[in-house]
Every structure is written in structure tokens, then in C-alpha cells.
Amino acid sequence: MTQSPSDGRDGVVIIGSASVDLTTFSARLPARGETILGEQFTLLLGGKGANQSVAAGRAGARTSFVGCVGDDLFHDIVVDSLTGAGVDLAHLRTVPGPTGIAHIRVDSSAQNDIVMVPLANEHLDIAQIDAALEALAPTSSVLLTQLETPIALTAHIAARGRELGFTVILDPAPAAPLPDDMWTDVDIVTPNETEASVLTGIQVTDAATAEQAGRWFLDRGARAAVITLAAQGSCVVTAESSTTVPPLPVEAVDTTAAGDAYAGYLGAALAGGASLTEAVRLATAAGALTVTRQGASPSLPVRREVDELLAARGSAPSDTHP
Numbered sequence: 001m002t003q004s005p006s007d008g009r010d011g012v013v014i015i016g017s018a019s020v021d022l023t024t025f026s027a028r029l030p031a032r033g034e035t036i037l038g039e040q041f042t043l044l045l046g047g048k049g050a051n052q053s054v055a056a057g058r059a060g061a062r063t064s065f066v067g068c069v070g071d072d073l074f075h076d077i078v079v080d081s082l083t084g085a086g087v088d089l090a091h092l093r094t095v096p097g098p099t100g101i102a103h104i105r106v107d108s109s110a111q112n113d114i115v116m117v118p119l120a121n122e123h124l125d126i127a128q129i130d131a132a133l134e135a136l137a138p139t140s141s142v143l144l145t146q147l148e149t150p151i152a153l154t155a156h157i158a159a160r161g162r163e164l165g166f167t168v169i170l171d172p173a174p175a176a177p178l179p180d181d182m183w184t185d186v187d188i189v190t191p192n193e194t195e196a197s198v199l200t201g202i203q204v205t206d207a208a209t210a211e212q213a214g215r216w217f218l219d220r221g222a223r224a225a226v227i228t229l230a231a232q233g234s235c236v237v238t239a240e241s242s243t244t245v246p247p248l249p250v251e252a253v254d255t256t257a258a259g260d261a262y263a264g265y266l267g268a269a270l271a272g273g274a275s276l277t278e279a280v281r282l283a284t285a286a287g288a289l290t291v292t293r294q295g296a297s298p299s300l301p302v303r304r305e306v307d308e309l310l311a312a313r314g315s316a317p318s319d320t321h322p
Contacts, residue, residue: 011062011140012267013166015129015157016049017121017148018067018082018092019100020074021296023256027108045081045297046102047121048146048173051257055264055286056144057085058302061271064088064140066132070099070120081297091132095123110252110291116148124149126156133157137164142271144263146171151178158185167270171263175199184221188276190263192228210235211242226280228262228287234280245280248288248313257296262287265306285309 026038045054053065065087069078071094078099082089102116133143143166145157154170155178161168162185169188172178175195183189191213193204200216202209204227214225214237225237233247265286269279285306293299 007141009137009139009141010271010273011064011136012056012142012144012264012271013064013066013133013136013140014049014053014056014144014264014267015066015124015132015149016052016144016146017047017100017116017118018045018050018065018069018078019047019102019116019119019121020044020077021046021102021104021256023104023106023296025106025254025294029105029107029111029113040294042294043077045078046104046257047100048148048171048260050078050082051260051296051300052144052146052171052264052267053082053087054085054297055261055300056268057082057087057264058300059265059268059282059286059306060303061268062088062139063268064091064132064136066091066124066129068093068095068120068123068128070095070097072098074099074101085297085300091128091135093123093128095120104256104296106254106256106294110254112254112256118148121148124153126153129153129157130160133160133164133166137166140166140271142167142169142267144169144171144267146263147174147176151176155179155182155185158182161185162187169263169267169270171259172199173259180220183217186217186222188224188226188266189217189222190226190228190266192259193230196227204229206232207235207242207244211237214242224276226266226276228259234284236277236280238276243277245277245284248285248309250288250292252291254294254299255291257299258287258290260296261290261300264300281310282306285313
């Protein structure tokens with residue numbers, strides 16, 4: 001259910017994980033049992049929910065984050081970073097114990113591997129979710145969530161969001177099997193090619209197989225699928241058509257949070273009244289800029305930078321801004 005900004009519901013609600021990323025950078029990743037010397041270390045805000053909130057906030061949307069943070073020494077990193085991006089934290093709950101963390105290793109080719117420990121994120125519950133959605137529904141039209149929360153909780157988020165009239169966007173990462181009856185509560189699903197392959201059983205390698213996977217989601221009740229194909233762009237599949245939005249080639253430095261930039265900008269653009277194709281174009285530029293910088297949340301671009309990239313590449317930015 002897409003709302004027009006004129007109805008006053010131009011906000012984005014993001015429910016998901018918040019963590020602190022402990023990231024090492026080295027020429028290569030160590031082999032099993034090997035110790036190597038790295039070149040750099042960062043300690044920054046992370047978690048798919050928090051990163052997508054920063055992206056949506058920097059896109060210019062009124063953004064609210066729903067999640068949990070610990071009362072440990074990492075608490076202020078999470079709160080200060082989200083507040084700095086203009087994100088409303090009225091529904092961020094502080095719980096006893098440690099904040100979630102992710103250990104990320106990045107090599108010189110910009111590839112990474114990640115171990116995430118949920119910790120405080122495991123305290124997110126139905127009561128907190130329902131209270132937040134009911135409070136935010138009058139002013140927000142887009143609800144974005146991911147799979148760093150338990151599947152049963154994600155299914156509840158989608159169902160409750162649909163009941164309250166949100167456009168429900170599911171970023172199915174990290175990929176995990178989902179119950180078939182959940183798809184009827186999803187307006188837009190946004191997997192990358194790997195996630196689409198895991199979820200559908202269709203090996204996604206190009207636009208043609210991405211369209212097949214997109215139809216799989218639609219056949220189960222989703223209203224649209226946006227499948228990202230890295231250097232091949234994005235495949236937008238709806239009941240009416242399949243469209244490929246071209247990529248914006250850049251030199252990658254660190255791919256961490258590129259998907260979160262994409263998701264956050266997509267949600268912000270839709271909340272601002274953009275069409276799905278316009279929103280995907282904006283999200284593509286945001287993701288492209290993100291991979292040119294190191295780190296997760298610090299690499300997420302502001303709207304001016306995204307519009308400038310689109311203008312420089314000969315693709316006009318969306319007429320409707322969040």
C-alpha cells in the first residue's frame with residue numbers, strides 16, 4: 001500500500017538490528033589457524049537496521065528506528081551515530097547487558113566476511129514492535145525490515161505493518177528460508193542475486209534468471225521484487241513488467257553496507273513519493289557511492305552526493321525528494 005506524501009505519512013520506520021562493527025583491514029584474509037598483520041582497525045555503528053536508518057536519514061527522509069541497544073560502553077556509539085544522522089530514537093530500547101557486535105574482516109580487493117553476535121538485539125519483542133508501529137503509523141508510510149531478527153518476529157513485523165497500511169519492504173539478508181504465507185504481507189522484497197538464489201532455488205546470474213526469481217516471489221504473494229545484480233544493475237519485477245535499472249560502475253574499496261545504503265535510500269525515496277523505478281535508480285547511486293569508502297555507517301552518502309553522482313553520469317535524480 002503506497003501512500004502519497006500529501007497525506008502526511010512521509011516517514012520511514014526501520015525495525016532491526018543495531019550493533020557496533022569491529023573491522024580490520026588487511027591485504028588478504030588469514031587462512032584457518034593463521035595470524036597476519038593488518039593495516040587498519042575501526043570501531044563504528046553497524047547492524048543492518050541501524051545502517052539502513054542512517055541511510056534513510058541521510059537521504060532526507062523522516063526516519064524512525066525501532067530496536068535494542070545494551071547499557072555497555074558501546075551504547076553511546078549507537079545512539080550518537082543514529083542521532084547524528086537525524087534518526088528518531090523514541091523507540092530504541094536500552095536493555096541490560098552488551099550491545100550487539102559484528103566482527104568484519106576486509107581484504108585489499110574489498111571483499112569481506114562477517115561474524116555477528118546479536119546480544120542486545122535478541123531483546124526486541126512483539127510488544128515493543130506493536131507499540132512503535134501504532135505510534136508511528138499516522139506519520140509514516142514505509143516500513144523496512146531485515147532478517148537479523150528471528151524469522152517469527154520478522155513475519156510479525158510484516159503482518160502488523162500491512163495491517164496498519166505501511167508499504168512493507170523486506171531486505172532478506174542474511175538469507176534464510178521463510179514461511180510461504182509471509183509473502184502476502186510483503187510489498188517489496190529486495191534480495192541480491194545470492195539471497196534470491198537461496199530463497200527461490202533459482203540460480204540467479206543475469207536479468208533473465210533474476211526475472212524468474214522475481215516471479216517466484218510474486219507467485220507467493222509479494223507485490224514487487226527488486227533483485228540486485230551487482231555490476232549488472234537491478235531487476236525490478238512487478239505484475240505488469242520487468243525492468244532492468246543499469247548500474248553505476250565505480251572503483252570499490254569496501255562493499256560493507258552497500259546493501260544497507262540501497263535499502264535505506266529505496267525506502268526514503270518511496271516515502272517521498274517516488275515511483276519504484278525512480279527509487280531504485282536513487283538506491284543504485286547510493287550503493288555505488290558507499291562501496292568507494294571504507295566502513296559501514298561512515299560510508300553512507302548524503303542526498304546531495306547521490307544526486308550529484310546521478311547528474312554526473314547523465315541520469316537525472318528523482319523529481320520527488322523525501
